Amino acid sequence: MLGFYLSVLAAMCFGFSATMQKQSLRGIRRFNFSSLVRSRVWASSLIVGFIGILFYLAALKSAPISIVQPTLSLSIAIPVLAGWFAFGERLGGRWIHILLIILGVMLLSL
Secondary structure (H helix, E strand, O other), X not given: OHHHHHHHHHHHHHHHHHHHXXXXXXXXXXXXXXXXXXXXXXXXXXXXXXXXXXXXXXXHHHOOHHHHHHHOOHHHHHHHHHHHHOXXXXXXXXXXXXXXXXXXXXXXXX
């Protein structure tokens, strides 16, 4: 069970990292590498992503890949929901896809 929880933490880190990257791009007037490097939010997103890799490796050590890998699919739902809540993006009918991802991960982890 520990491996499952570690993979959920990894998925959360990956999802939040993507969300933070989107947030960092909102504050950049002109897209270029030097603007990204100066962004604290972007640098923080790299740290969060690296922590996610550490959780992922610990999950792989603790559980079969058949449990860990599907659980990482949750990382898709986090940025989509953050886009809706934080950035005002429209979901349309895609909310059902998020629910199906979560349901599928739950079924695979049984």
